[in-house]
Amino acid sequence: MSETPTDQRTDERGSVTDPAPDAAPNPRATEAEVRAAYDDPKLANVLYHDWEADTYDEKWSISYDDRCVDYAVGRFHYAAGVPAKPFERALELGCGTGFFLLNLMQGGIAKKGSVTDLSPGMVQVALRNAENLGLDVDGRVGDAERIPYPDDSFDLVVGHAVLHHIPDVEAAMREVLRVLKPGGRFVFAGDPTRVGDFYARRLGRATWWLTTRITRLPALSSWRRPQQELDESSRAAALEAVVDLHTFVPSELERTARAAGAVRVHARTEEFTAALLGWPVRTFEAAVPREKLGFGWAMFAYRSWLRLSWLDSHLRNWLPRDLFYNVLVTGRKAARRDPE
Numbered sequence: 653m654s655e656t657p658t659d660q661r662t663d664e665r666g667s668v669t670d671p672a673p674d675a676a677p678n679p680r681a682t683e684a685e686v687r688a689a690y691d692d693p694k695l696a697n698v699l700y701h702d703w704e705a706d707t708y709d710e711k712w713s714i715s716y717d718d719r720c721v722d723y724a725v726g727r728f729h730y731a732a733g734v735p736a737k738p739f740e741r742a743l744e745l746g747c748g749t750g751f752f753l754l755n756l757m758q759g760g761i762a763k764k765g766s767v768t769d770l771s772p773g774m775v776q777v778a779l780r781n782a783e784n785l786g787l788d789v790d791g792r793v794g795d796a797e798r799i800p801y802p803d804d805s806f807d808l809v810v811g812h813a814v815l816h817h818i819p820d821v822e823a824a825m826r827e828v829l830r831v832l833k834p835g836g837r838f839v840f841a842g843d844p845t846r847v848g849d850f851y852a853r854r855l856g857r858a859t860w861w862l863t864t865r866i867t868r869l870p871a872l873s874s875w876r877r878p879q880q881e882l883d884e885s886s887r888a889a890a891l892e893a894v895v896d897l898h899t900f901v902p903s904e905l906e907r908t909a910r911a912a913g914a915v916r917v918h919a920r921t922e923e924f925t926a927a928l929l930g931w932p933v934r935t936f937e938a939a940v941p942r943e944k945l946g947f948g949w950a951m952f953a954y955r956s957w958l959r960l961s962w963l964d965s966h967l968r969n970w971l972p973r974d975l976f977y978n979v980l981v982t983g984r985k986a987a988r989r990d991p992e
Protein backbone atom coordinates (compact mmCIF):
# COMPACT_ATOMS: atom_id res chain seq x y z
CA MET A 653 0.00 0.00 0.00
CA SER A 654 1.35 3.43 -0.81
CA GLU A 655 -1.53 5.88 -0.79
CA THR A 656 -2.55 7.54 2.44
CA PRO A 657 -5.35 10.02 2.93
CA THR A 658 -2.84 12.78 3.68
CA ASP A 659 -2.88 14.66 0.40
CA GLN A 660 0.80 14.15 -0.30
CA ARG A 661 2.55 14.75 -3.60
CA THR A 662 5.83 13.19 -4.65
CA ASP A 663 8.82 14.55 -6.52
CA GLU A 664 10.92 12.77 -9.12
CA ARG A 665 12.82 10.72 -6.48
CA GLY A 666 9.60 9.55 -4.92
CA SER A 667 10.19 11.73 -1.86
CA VAL A 668 7.14 13.47 -0.50
CA THR A 669 7.14 17.15 -1.28
CA ASP A 670 4.70 19.89 -0.52
CA PRO A 671 3.34 17.93 2.40
CA ALA A 672 0.18 19.03 4.10
CA PRO A 673 1.00 19.79 7.71
CA ASP A 674 -2.39 21.38 8.13
CA ALA A 675 -4.40 18.64 6.41
CA ALA A 676 -7.55 17.98 8.36
CA PRO A 677 -7.25 15.21 10.91
CA ASN A 678 -9.83 12.53 10.59
CA PRO A 679 -11.27 11.62 13.95
CA ARG A 680 -14.50 10.34 12.37
CA ALA A 681 -13.50 7.72 9.84
CA THR A 682 -16.27 6.22 7.73
CA GLU A 683 -17.31 2.57 8.10
CA ALA A 684 -15.73 1.83 4.71
CA GLU A 685 -12.42 3.42 5.72
CA VAL A 686 -12.32 1.47 8.96
CA ARG A 687 -13.05 -1.77 7.07
CA ALA A 688 -10.29 -1.01 4.53
CA ALA A 689 -7.88 -0.19 7.36
CA TYR A 690 -7.90 -3.78 8.57
CA ASP A 691 -5.98 -4.72 5.40
CA ASP A 692 -3.91 -1.58 5.21
CA PRO A 693 -1.56 -0.82 8.13
CA LYS A 694 -0.70 2.70 6.92
CA LEU A 695 -4.34 3.71 6.56
CA ALA A 696 -4.98 2.11 9.96
CA ASN A 697 -2.15 4.20 11.43
CA VAL A 698 -3.61 7.42 10.03
CA LEU A 699 -7.15 6.67 11.23
CA TYR A 700 -6.13 5.34 14.61
CA HIS A 701 -3.65 8.12 15.41
CA ASP A 702 -5.78 10.95 13.99
CA TRP A 703 -8.59 9.70 16.17
CA GLU A 704 -6.30 9.60 19.21
CA ALA A 705 -4.33 12.82 18.60
CA ASP A 706 -6.25 15.20 20.85
CA THR A 707 -6.41 12.82 23.81
CA TYR A 708 -3.07 11.06 23.29
CA ASP A 709 -1.03 13.06 25.84
CA GLU A 710 -3.63 12.45 28.52
CA LYS A 711 -4.01 8.76 27.69
CA TRP A 712 -0.26 8.09 27.94
CA SER A 713 0.45 10.59 30.76
CA ILE A 714 2.69 12.59 28.43
CA SER A 715 3.84 15.94 29.72
CA TYR A 716 6.50 18.48 28.89
CA ASP A 717 7.87 18.97 32.39
CA ASP A 718 10.91 17.59 34.27
CA ARG A 719 9.40 14.10 34.53
CA CYS A 720 9.20 13.53 30.77
CA VAL A 721 12.29 15.63 29.96
CA ASP A 722 14.31 13.35 32.29
CA TYR A 723 12.73 10.28 30.72
CA ALA A 724 13.45 11.35 27.12
CA VAL A 725 16.99 12.54 27.85
CA GLY A 726 17.62 9.37 29.89
CA ARG A 727 16.61 7.19 26.91
CA PHE A 728 18.87 9.22 24.64
CA HIS A 729 21.88 8.97 26.97
CA TYR A 730 21.31 5.24 27.51
CA ALA A 731 21.25 4.58 23.77
CA ALA A 732 23.89 6.99 22.54
CA GLY A 733 25.83 8.41 25.51
CA VAL A 734 26.05 12.07 26.47
CA PRO A 735 26.67 14.27 23.42
CA ALA A 736 29.57 16.73 23.67
CA LYS A 737 27.32 19.57 22.48
CA PRO A 738 23.70 20.00 21.39
CA PHE A 739 22.77 18.86 17.87
CA GLU A 740 21.98 21.85 15.65
CA ARG A 741 19.09 20.33 13.67
CA ALA A 742 17.03 17.28 14.63
CA LEU A 743 14.15 15.41 13.01
CA GLU A 744 11.59 13.14 14.68
CA LEU A 745 9.85 10.40 12.69
CA GLY A 746 6.39 9.29 13.83
CA CYS A 747 6.43 12.21 16.26
CA GLY A 748 2.92 11.69 17.62
CA THR A 749 2.29 14.70 19.85
CA GLY A 750 6.03 15.48 19.95
CA PHE A 751 6.80 13.69 23.20
CA PHE A 752 10.36 12.59 22.36
CA LEU A 753 11.83 15.46 20.35
CA LEU A 754 10.17 18.32 22.24
CA ASN A 755 11.38 16.92 25.55
CA LEU A 756 14.87 16.26 24.12
CA MET A 757 14.98 19.88 22.95
CA GLN A 758 13.90 21.09 26.37
CA GLY A 759 16.65 18.90 27.84
CA GLY A 760 19.28 20.58 25.66
CA ILE A 761 19.91 17.70 23.22
CA ALA A 762 18.91 19.61 20.08
CA LYS A 763 18.41 23.28 19.14
CA LYS A 764 16.09 23.28 16.13
CA GLY A 765 13.53 20.56 15.42
CA SER A 766 11.37 19.13 12.65
CA VAL A 767 8.52 16.71 13.27
CA THR A 768 6.91 14.28 10.85
CA ASP A 769 4.12 11.77 11.16
CA LEU A 770 1.81 9.85 8.87
CA SER A 771 -1.12 11.26 10.86
CA PRO A 772 -2.01 14.91 10.13
CA GLY A 773 -3.78 15.11 13.51
CA MET A 774 -0.57 14.18 15.31
CA VAL A 775 1.56 16.71 13.39
CA GLN A 776 -0.99 19.40 14.26
CA VAL A 777 -0.88 18.57 17.99
CA ALA A 778 2.95 18.31 17.99
CA LEU A 779 3.25 21.77 16.39
CA ARG A 780 0.75 23.19 18.89
CA ASN A 781 2.75 21.68 21.78
CA ALA A 782 6.02 23.06 20.36
CA GLU A 783 4.50 26.53 20.02
CA ASN A 784 3.19 26.45 23.59
CA LEU A 785 6.70 25.53 24.76
CA GLY A 786 8.32 28.27 22.66
CA LEU A 787 10.45 25.75 20.71
CA ASP A 788 11.78 26.28 17.18
CA VAL A 789 10.01 23.44 15.35
CA ASP A 790 8.50 22.92 11.89
CA GLY A 791 6.35 19.97 10.88
CA ARG A 792 5.34 17.97 7.82
CA VAL A 793 2.94 15.11 7.29
CA GLY A 794 4.99 12.27 5.89
CA ASP A 795 5.77 8.59 5.69
CA ALA A 796 8.98 7.36 7.32
CA GLU A 797 9.59 5.27 4.20
CA ARG A 798 9.67 8.52 2.14
CA ILE A 799 10.82 11.25 4.49
CA PRO A 800 9.65 14.67 3.24
CA TYR A 801 13.03 16.44 3.63
CA PRO A 802 16.04 16.76 1.31
CA ASP A 803 19.28 14.78 1.57
CA ASP A 804 21.86 15.69 4.25
CA SER A 805 19.47 17.95 6.20
CA PHE A 806 19.85 16.82 9.83
CA ASP A 807 22.51 16.21 12.47
CA LEU A 808 20.19 13.92 14.41
CA VAL A 809 17.13 11.78 13.62
CA VAL A 810 15.09 10.34 16.49
CA GLY A 811 11.96 8.27 16.94
CA HIS A 812 10.06 6.81 19.87
CA ALA A 813 7.69 3.84 19.61
CA VAL A 814 7.54 4.19 15.84
CA LEU A 815 9.70 1.51 14.19
CA HIS A 816 7.25 -1.26 15.03
CA HIS A 817 4.54 0.54 12.99
CA ILE A 818 6.55 0.92 9.78
CA PRO A 819 6.00 -1.84 7.19
CA ASP A 820 9.52 -1.68 5.69
CA VAL A 821 11.91 -0.82 8.52
CA GLU A 822 15.02 -1.16 6.34
CA ALA A 823 13.57 1.30 3.77
CA ALA A 824 12.87 3.76 6.60
CA MET A 825 16.45 3.33 7.87
CA ARG A 826 17.76 4.06 4.37
CA GLU A 827 15.67 7.23 4.36
CA VAL A 828 17.01 8.19 7.80
CA LEU A 829 20.55 7.88 6.44
CA ARG A 830 19.62 9.88 3.34
CA VAL A 831 18.35 12.87 5.34
CA LEU A 832 21.19 12.72 7.89
CA LYS A 833 24.34 14.75 7.24
CA PRO A 834 27.53 12.66 6.98
CA GLY A 835 28.52 11.67 10.51
CA GLY A 836 24.96 12.35 11.78
CA ARG A 837 23.39 10.15 14.43
CA PHE A 838 20.04 8.36 14.77
CA VAL A 839 18.40 7.16 17.98
CA PHE A 840 15.21 5.08 18.08
CA ALA A 841 13.75 4.10 21.44
CA GLY A 842 10.61 2.58 22.89
CA ASP A 843 9.99 -0.34 20.50
CA PRO A 844 9.02 -3.80 21.78
CA THR A 845 11.35 -6.77 21.78
CA ARG A 846 9.98 -10.09 20.58
CA VAL A 847 10.22 -11.72 24.01
CA GLY A 848 8.96 -8.63 25.85
CA ASP A 849 5.92 -8.33 23.61
CA PHE A 850 5.11 -12.00 24.25
CA TYR A 851 4.77 -11.61 28.01
CA ALA A 852 3.41 -8.03 27.96
CA ARG A 853 0.48 -8.88 25.69
CA ARG A 854 -0.45 -11.94 27.70
CA LEU A 855 -0.32 -10.00 30.95
CA GLY A 856 -2.42 -7.21 29.43
CA ARG A 857 -5.05 -9.63 28.09
CA ALA A 858 -5.26 -11.50 31.39
CA THR A 859 -5.71 -8.22 33.31
CA TRP A 860 -8.45 -7.04 30.94
CA TRP A 861 -10.28 -10.38 31.16
CA LEU A 862 -10.07 -10.48 34.96
CA THR A 863 -11.00 -6.83 35.56
CA THR A 864 -13.98 -6.81 33.17
CA ARG A 865 -15.27 -10.09 34.73
CA ILE A 866 -14.80 -9.08 38.38
CA THR A 867 -16.47 -5.71 37.86
CA ARG A 868 -19.62 -7.51 36.67
CA LEU A 869 -20.24 -8.46 40.31
CA PRO A 870 -23.06 -6.28 41.67
CA ALA A 871 -20.93 -5.19 44.65
CA LEU A 872 -18.28 -3.83 42.25
CA SER A 873 -20.60 -2.37 39.64
CA SER A 874 -19.37 1.19 40.31
CA TRP A 875 -15.93 -0.01 39.13
CA ARG A 876 -17.33 -1.11 35.76
CA ARG A 877 -16.97 1.22 32.81
CA PRO A 878 -20.14 1.64 30.71
CA GLN A 879 -20.46 -1.21 28.16
CA GLN A 880 -20.30 1.24 25.24
CA GLU A 881 -16.89 2.51 26.41
CA LEU A 882 -15.63 -1.05 26.90
CA ASP A 883 -16.80 -1.93 23.37
CA GLU A 884 -15.02 1.16 22.02
CA SER A 885 -11.82 0.13 23.82
CA SER A 886 -12.09 -3.35 22.32
CA ARG A 887 -12.55 -1.90 18.82
CA ALA A 888 -9.54 0.38 19.39
CA ALA A 889 -7.53 -2.62 20.56
CA ALA A 890 -8.50 -4.49 17.39
CA LEU A 891 -7.24 -1.60 15.23
CA GLU A 892 -4.15 -1.36 17.45
CA ALA A 893 -3.38 -4.95 16.52
CA VAL A 894 -3.38 -3.89 12.85
CA VAL A 895 -0.99 -0.96 13.41
CA ASP A 896 1.49 -2.95 15.51
CA LEU A 897 3.48 -4.68 12.78
CA HIS A 898 6.77 -5.78 14.32
CA THR A 899 8.56 -6.89 17.42
CA PHE A 900 12.36 -6.90 17.39
CA VAL A 901 15.19 -9.20 18.24
CA PRO A 902 17.94 -6.69 19.13
CA SER A 903 20.63 -8.36 17.01
CA GLU A 904 18.27 -8.48 13.98
CA LEU A 905 17.46 -4.79 14.41
CA GLU A 906 21.19 -4.04 14.39
CA ARG A 907 21.55 -6.08 11.19
CA THR A 908 18.67 -4.16 9.57
CA ALA A 909 20.31 -0.81 10.37
CA ARG A 910 23.67 -2.01 9.02
CA ALA A 911 22.03 -3.43 5.89
CA ALA A 912 20.55 0.05 5.29
CA GLY A 913 24.08 1.47 5.38
CA ALA A 914 24.47 2.66 8.99
CA VAL A 915 27.78 2.42 10.83
CA ARG A 916 28.61 2.13 14.55
CA VAL A 917 25.23 0.53 15.19
CA HIS A 918 24.32 -0.67 18.65
CA ALA A 919 21.05 -1.85 20.21
CA ARG A 920 20.39 -1.89 23.95
CA THR A 921 17.34 -2.98 25.90
CA GLU A 922 15.61 -1.96 29.14
CA GLU A 923 12.54 -2.62 31.35
CA PHE A 924 11.86 -6.12 32.52
CA THR A 925 10.24 -6.03 35.98
CA ALA A 926 8.96 -2.51 35.15
CA ALA A 927 7.14 -3.97 32.13
CA LEU A 928 5.81 -6.91 34.16
CA LEU A 929 4.12 -4.35 36.41
CA GLY A 930 3.46 -1.64 33.83
CA TRP A 931 1.31 -3.65 31.42
CA PRO A 932 -1.20 -4.89 34.00
CA VAL A 933 -1.33 -1.40 35.56
CA ARG A 934 -2.05 0.35 32.25
CA THR A 935 -4.62 -2.25 31.25
CA PHE A 936 -6.36 -1.99 34.61
CA GLU A 937 -6.49 1.80 34.24
CA ALA A 938 -8.16 1.38 30.83
CA ALA A 939 -10.71 -1.10 32.18
CA VAL A 940 -12.13 0.91 35.11
CA PRO A 941 -13.69 4.40 35.29
CA ARG A 942 -10.98 7.07 35.35
CA GLU A 943 -12.46 8.86 38.38
CA LYS A 944 -11.98 5.73 40.52
CA LEU A 945 -8.20 6.05 40.36
CA GLY A 946 -7.07 9.29 41.88
CA PHE A 947 -3.75 10.96 42.54
CA GLY A 948 -2.73 8.28 45.07
CA TRP A 949 -2.98 5.56 42.44
CA ALA A 950 -1.03 7.65 39.92
CA MET A 951 1.76 8.19 42.46
CA PHE A 952 1.78 4.48 43.38
CA ALA A 953 2.07 3.50 39.71
CA TYR A 954 4.77 6.05 38.94
CA ARG A 955 6.90 5.37 42.05
CA SER A 956 6.65 1.60 41.54
CA TRP A 957 7.74 2.04 37.93
CA LEU A 958 10.72 4.16 39.06
CA ARG A 959 11.81 1.56 41.64
CA LEU A 960 11.48 -1.33 39.21
CA SER A 961 13.30 0.60 36.49
CA TRP A 962 16.14 1.09 38.95
CA LEU A 963 16.14 -2.66 39.65
CA ASP A 964 16.12 -3.36 35.90
CA SER A 965 19.12 -1.10 35.36
CA HIS A 966 21.05 -3.55 37.58
CA LEU A 967 19.48 -6.69 36.14
CA ARG A 968 20.70 -5.56 32.71
CA ASN A 969 24.18 -6.65 33.76
CA TRP A 970 23.01 -10.19 34.43
CA LEU A 971 20.10 -11.06 32.18
CA PRO A 972 20.16 -11.50 28.37
CA ARG A 973 19.18 -8.33 26.51
CA ASP A 974 16.45 -10.17 24.55
CA LEU A 975 14.45 -10.61 27.77
CA PHE A 976 13.79 -6.90 28.32
CA TYR A 977 10.70 -5.20 26.92
CA ASN A 978 12.07 -2.07 25.19
CA VAL A 979 14.74 -1.93 22.54
CA LEU A 980 16.73 1.20 21.62
CA VAL A 981 18.99 1.39 18.60
CA THR A 982 21.55 3.99 17.59
CA GLY A 983 24.07 4.41 14.80
CA ARG A 984 25.55 6.91 12.40
CA LYS A 985 25.70 7.83 8.77
CA ALA A 986 29.32 7.35 7.74
CA ALA A 987 31.33 10.54 7.78
CA ARG A 988 32.98 11.34 4.46
CA ARG A 989 36.01 9.22 5.35
CA ASP A 990 34.56 7.09 8.15
CA PRO A 991 35.83 3.48 8.34
CA GLU A 992 32.99 0.89 8.51
Ligand SMILES: C[S@@+](CC[C@H](N)C(=O)[O-])C[C@H]1O[C@@H](n2cnc3c(N)ncnc32)[C@H](O)[C@@H]1O
Pocket residue numbers: 694697698701745746747748749750751752768769770771774794795796797811812813814817818819842
Ligand atom coordinates in the same frame (compact mmCIF):
# COMPACT_ATOMS: atom_id res chain seq x y z
C1 LIG B 1 2.87 4.73 19.14
S1 LIG B 1 2.79 6.28 18.34
C2 LIG B 1 4.21 7.07 19.09
C3 LIG B 1 4.11 8.56 19.03
C4 LIG B 1 5.28 9.30 19.71
N1 LIG B 1 6.52 9.05 19.04
C5 LIG B 1 5.36 8.91 21.16
O1 LIG B 1 6.29 8.20 21.55
O2 LIG B 1 4.48 9.34 21.92
C6 LIG B 1 3.40 5.92 16.72
C7 LIG B 1 3.33 7.11 15.78
O3 LIG B 1 3.96 6.72 14.55
C8 LIG B 1 3.17 7.20 13.47
N2 LIG B 1 3.45 6.36 12.31
C9 LIG B 1 3.04 5.10 12.07
N3 LIG B 1 3.51 4.65 10.90
C10 LIG B 1 4.24 5.65 10.37
C11 LIG B 1 4.97 5.80 9.15
N4 LIG B 1 5.04 4.83 8.24
N5 LIG B 1 5.60 6.98 8.93
C12 LIG B 1 5.52 7.98 9.85
N6 LIG B 1 4.84 7.90 11.00
C13 LIG B 1 4.20 6.75 11.26
C14 LIG B 1 1.76 7.10 13.97
O4 LIG B 1 0.87 7.92 13.24
C15 LIG B 1 1.92 7.53 15.43
O5 LIG B 1 1.77 8.89 15.62
